Amino acid sequence: MSKAKVMESKRYMALGLMSGTSLDGVDAAVIETDGEEIFRFGRTICIDFPDDGGAVKDAVKIALNWRFNGPPPNKLQIGSDYIDAVHIEAIGSLGIENVDIIGYHGQTVFHQPAQNGEKGQTLQLGSGQTLATKFGVPCVYDFRTADVKAGGQGAPLAPIYHQALCRYSQLKGRIAVVNIGGVSNVTLIDGNKPLIATDCGPGNGPLDSWMELKGGRNYDLAGEQSMKGHSDLKRIARWFERDFFKRPTPRSADRYDFDVLADMRGMSLENGAATLASFCAQSISRDLRAFTPDNIIVCGGGRHNPAIMGMLDMHTDGNVLSAEDVGWDGDALEAQAFAYLAVRTVKGLPISFPGTTGVPYPMTGGVVARP
Ligand SMILES: Nc1ncnc2c1ncn2[C@@H]1O[C@H](COP(=O)(O)OP(=O)(O)OP(=O)(O)O)[C@@H](O)[C@H]1O
Ligand SMILES: CC(=O)N[C@H]1[C@@H]2OC[C@@H](O2)[C@@H](O)[C@@H]1O[C@H](C)C(=O)O
Secondary structure, eight states: OOHHHHHHTOOEEEEEEEEOTTOSEEEEEEEEEOSSSEEEEEEEEEEEOGGGGHHHHHHHHHHHHHTTOSSOOTTHHHHHHHHHHHHHHHHHHHOOTTOOEEEEEEEEEEEEOOBTTBOOEEEEEOOHHHHHHHHTSOEEEOOSHHHHHTTSOOOOOTHHHHHHHHHHTTOOSEEEEEEESSEEEEEEEETTSOOEEEEEEESSHHHHHHIIIIISSSSOGGGHHHHHSOOOHHHHHHHTTSHHHHSOSSOOOOGGGGOOGGGOTTOOHHHHHHHHHHHHHHHHHHHHTTTOOSEEEEESGGGGOHHHHHHHHHHOSSEEEEGGGGTOOTTTHHHHHHHHHHHHHHTTOOOBOHHHHOOSSOBOOOEEEOO
């Protein structure tokens, strides 16, 4: 076999790290992959942000004030160091043994995608160099900047991994992979046809904020409150008038695009929760309508909310499944995706596509830090 061929087929044990928009903690997962196919799933771990993630919330506020106007505020470094420390702890708990490469998403603290012909800005806190040096393996980070600089939305990036998962599980037909995290997003897969993807709208983000405001807890455990209430369809129709929903797909969102709480005064805890669960489900179903999937596979924390799952079922024709129904790990999937994307990056393979982020051609991305 030629040297080039050996290089091409090199398999990596890749460790991916993702801290999502919910500001709750860090997921880490190991997979074996050559950047095209998945060969094996390895260990996973999820750790909570210490001190309720206060330093991350502060960093988000600082970034939202700054908005890339002028030099980065020094105080962002405090958030970045905190993010590095939590990820180092996650890797420490998971174990670095046999790991060839790390994919470090970092914490998104600001994300403004391209709009009306203007390029966007995106910032994920976290130093790939710190992790590469600490653990002695290459670390790929800053996955979204190249896409945004090329006029793309900078997200979602998981679609190419969703397609690899479908191949791994030998799933046939038209498949929608839905992620319901703080924000929701979908990948539409039809064999090897070009990928289509977009962020759909709110995931659990507004519901979490509502629960914190009215329910005194972080989220609606098992959809208990959402299941008890009635949705206010008029309010939802009003929320769909927002700019985000008028933008063409693919579009990407920031959790703060769906800040509807000011329009919920007077609602009971249960009715508010039901309305936000329905807002989430309906925003997803709108982006599935034209594709008519046979199967809709749901990952992310929202799959644990039966109100969201039930409403998704009601508003779509496809078969609504949970990631676990097809043998996937719905909590570790995003971390696995960044392990996969890290390997694609070192191999020079594209990670975003015209149909997934709106870039003009398939694009590589990510920065490689070496130990
Ligand atoms: N048992 C549960 N019952 C109800 N909801 C749950 C449950 N577990 C998790 N969730 C919801 O899922 C959210 C976390 O989802 P997830 O971890 O997928 O988000 P994330 O990865 O931070 O977000 P994103 O994908 O937008 O980056 C929680 O904030 C909560 O709303
Ligand atoms: C800017 C950013 O961090 N976006 C995240 C977020 O979380 C869900 C959704 O919004 C998705 O667009 C993206 O993450 C996933 C992993 C992605 O890029 O595919």
